[in-house]
Amino acid sequence: MKNIIIFGAPGSGKGTYSAEIAERYGMGHISTGDVLRGEIKNETELGKIAKSYIDKGQLIPDELMIDILAKTYDAQPAGRGVIFDGFPRTIAQAEALKKMLAERGHNLGMMIELIVSEEVLMARLLRRAQIEGRADDNEETIRNRFAVYHSQTEPLSKWFEAEGIRHTFDWGICKTKEGMLEAIFEEIEKQNK
Numbered sequence: 001m002k003n004i005i006i007f008g009a010p011g012s013g014k015g016t017y018s019a020e021i022a023e024r025y026g027m028g029h030i031s032t033g034d035v036l037r038g039e040i041k042n043e044t045e046l047g048k049i050a051k052s053y054i055d056k057g058q059l060i061p062d063e064l065m066i067d068i069l070a071k072t073y074d075a076q077p078a079g080r081g082v083i084f085d086g087f088p089r090t091i092a093q094a095e096a097l098k099k100m101l102a103e104r105g106h107n108l109g110m111m112i113e114l115i116v117s118e119e120v121l122m123a124r125l126l127r128r129a130q131i132e133g134r135a136d137d138n139e140e141t142i143r144n145r146f147a148v149y150h151s152q153t154e155p156l157s158k159w160f161e162a163e164g165i166r167h168t169f170d171w172g173i174c175k176t177k178e179g180m181l182e183a184i185f186e187e188i189e190k191q192n193k
């Protein structure tokens with residue numbers, strides 16, 4: 001299977017769709033958010049640094065993030081394709097990912113962009129705050145994550161388009177999770193033919 005980069009705003013469902021795709025095609029799944037939350041839970045040095053950024057809705061510095069990503073990638077079983085969930089989030093991370101993969105004789109594969117209106121995103125994140133109790137799912141931090149997304153991450157969408165690997169899936173058109181999944185699976189199978 002080709003590698004897959006799942007791209008979208010906070011609350012767009014990157015984690016949910018990644019898990020569905022990983023299960024269906026037996027792929028690896030790297031969620032940088034989950035890796036960082038694991039470090040925080042285990043109270044590691046890295047966790048302490050990560051917490052100071054996550055709680056404010058800011059991004060962890062690129063050099064640190066790129067290093068974490070490479071280590072996590074190298075720990076994956078070889079030869080089954082990996083889903084990158086929450087990485088890259090900046091142009092520097094995207095360039096580093098491309099280089100890191102090329103050094104290993106691999107490539108980016110395909111990018112899947114989840115398009116969801118900000119209204120729906122905010123409602124979902126506030127609901128998730130009640131269910132999961134994630135510290136960064138409060139209204140003020142969410143607003144900041146949206147601002148960071150627009151300024152630092154969204155420009156990457158064009159970067160992937162220029163790479164010729166961007167595929168978009170619009171919640172407003174698909175309407176349901178099942179509808180989104182059906183469209184996504186169809187595209188993945190087309191790309192792996």
Ligand code: ATP
Binds near residue numbers: 010011088093
């Ligand atoms: P989702 O789309 O799955 O609902 P999300 O985008 O809100 O979630 P995560 O991907 O879990 O959230 O990331 C949570 C936080 O972890 C980010 O706000 C950021 O502080 C940090 N983080 C995660 N990935 C990166 C990254 N690639 N670069 C910098 N910081 C990151």
Ligand code: MG
Binds near residue numbers: 014015031034086
């Ligand atoms: Mg996530």
